[in-house]
Amino acid sequence: MSHSSHILVCRGTACVSGESREVQAEFEKQLQERGLGEQVRVVHTGCFGFCARGPVMVILPQGTMYCEVRVEDVGEIIEKQILGGQTVERLLFKDPVTQEVTEKIDDIDFFKKQVRIALRNCGHINPDDIREYIARDGYKALGTVLAKHSPEEVINILKKSGLRGRGGGGFPTGLKWELTRKSPGEVKYVICNADEGDPGAFMDRSILEGDPHSVLEAMAIAGYAIGADRGFVYVRAEYAIAVERLTTAISQAREMGLLGKGLFETDFEFDIELRLGAGAFVCGEETALITSIEGNRGEPRPKPPFPAQAGLWGRPTLINNVETLANIPAIILNGAEWYAGFGTEKSKGTKVFAIAGKIGNTGLIEVPMGITLREIIYDIGGGIPEGRKFKAAQTGGPSGGCIPADLLDISIEYDTLLEAGSMMGSGGLIVMDDSDCMVDIAKFYLEFTCDESCGKCTPCRVGTKRMLEILERITEGRGTVEDIDLLKELGHGIKEASLCGLGQSAPNPVLSTLKYFEDEYIAHVRDKVCPAGVCKKLSRIRIVPEECKKCGACARVCPVDAIKGSPKEVHEIDPDKCIKCGQCIEKCCFKAIKR
Amino acid sequence: MTLQDLEQLKVDILSEHAMTGARKKVRITVGMGTCGIKAGAGDVLNELKKQFEESRDVVVSYTGCLGMCSREPLVQVAVPGKPTVTYFNMTPEKARRSLSSYVKNDKLKR
């Protein structure tokens, strides 16, 4: 029996003398009469230690505490609080000191537009104490599933909820579970992919650090649904705190009998092991991750066979990302319709984003799908600091792309982002302003993928290297207009011919910046100028003669003696000597030196 | 453990919490995610623990990331009967000054 509310009535000696027993009986009677006996459970508890104002009672989940409750008040409490969701002010526990205006965290703009489902417990519970998780309905979803649902029903709930993989791929989660369940085999595995590697993304790390049990619980539910009794969490070794808290969480769950044999007095058993990554980005790709758990170089395998058919040690394996899993207990408890009520037609629910870069409030947010990029950047993120102009938002990390300013009103969904040449990715969102050079950013991502390419297939290993060389050429002023076409041609070739997701998406940062910021590339190759002044060999620092006050401060600070001029003449920078360090720009009080 | 046992456990834990509330215990929670720790939340937590070590009315605990990395370390203070107050950019020094004046004298400094 699952109850949505609890009424805790104090049955300590003092409260009993204040007729708490009668109050409890009255509650039970009235709840029965109104047919609420199923939803509301009345329990008596030990002394609250607040005897002076008894009888005392607490209503959960709201945690409202009422004092000096009389039998006559029962009707009003049921009417107002249980049915109406309001508090009965006159019975509230009041602090004698008048209350000053205080900031409630929910009132801060940063939190107003957020819907926290995957992050529901982050920041609210002590992650090292399983009891705090249980107090917020932890492991109830697992218990409910084992008591009431067949594996097929669980899968149907997920399918109806519309949940799609939050690691980047966006594959429907329910379908993935169904495929793994239907794969023939006695032994199956569940893997949680916590190898969060996109630079600028830290959603999974925060969930593991703030609410590790939600992931463990979801893995056990997955185990029941697909028919597996063992799971692995593959987590980056660099995430020391997450590893520590996961280790604690696993051992606490085992102690409480929430992992291990005979869970919830059924025959179902499930246990979880931690495996640490060792610093290879490609291991976030599911087949590479499996190879790595098996103890090998983390190189991807061709698909098919998919992990659902032949994964870890050749057995059917379900791989889900941390954020995907963290949503699942909430979906089971609140129902598929509830979850599907958030978001849009094709992208249901919420998504966690790590916002960083040139933005006021860097941080971690969870928003309903379908929110616009503008709302995220300006309403939640607080806009661009230092009065600068928004230039682009990068989503999807090294596999994604840039969204320019004229698409600020784009609705954040899997398909709209793909159409815009970027992707949802795992949720990194990096904001760039007008002082960032898009060619340089593309080069940055290419350096990353080039470095992280595992080397197994040629298009990715050699292709990314060639693309990087072209970009280096362009940023150093040796590029030609033909290079731009070559980049496009190479990019499309690598996308089509690479073995795994890393290679197939590696050219995206280049292709998307070429799509929206081709003028910047052209400025680099034709005019030999970096408009943002980032690429050193293509930026020129000059002194505006009309504004120079001939003070000589710039010449004194120049480390290479590139600035000539005496106190009586306008100063000048020798472009051959200048190393573009920018120290003179900072030194000049008259803002006469410009890039 | 059965589902009923779990429900009972939840109720027990919640009534424990409610009791703590009824005894007017103040709950101070420091955000100890990676961002928080890197911004110095560990020192803040230690300072608060030290400061309220002997107090019976104040519980000092920690939690994961609240999401506002740019304003870490974050400290939440829950005084029974009042909305939870969140402090941004805390330092051990600020924790000493503003928190104790709020918790002990009920003066909220902004």
Add this chain to the structure above:
Amino acid sequence: MEQTMSEHDEKLTKLNRVLEQYAGKPGALIPVLHEAQKIYGYLPEEVQYHISQGLGVPLADVYGVVTFYALFTMTPRAEHNIAVCMGTACYVKGAGQLVEKIGGELGLKFGEISEDRRFGLEATRCIGACGMAPVLTVNEEVHGRLNADQMGELLEKYKNTH
């Protein structure tokens, strides 16, 4: 640095204990290498050979795995290892300038260590502290919200400590 015999034995005993614990378990190589690196600080050829014998995995495979993963290293680390985060957020917030400054001061490039083994400089993948960008770590200590001008002072601090 000369290793005394007893120090050597002590490490070997620890490694043997790890090998026993993992013997026969599938997929044991990577966890064992993690443990071995904790014990030795790095993974020299002798240690890899010992692991290969202990787990019954060909030495070529051990070497293959060690060289594949960025966290495993075959060279001893410097006393102060400076790792600059080159994640996107740090990059756009000027991690490049930090590297330039540090590199200039110490005469080091990424992946190099100074001759006296006091300092090492490396690039690290995003450590997820993007809210504090740009970030670098010296040994385990994290420094955030940095600018190039603070580098001199920071290095000075470590130059004077052992």
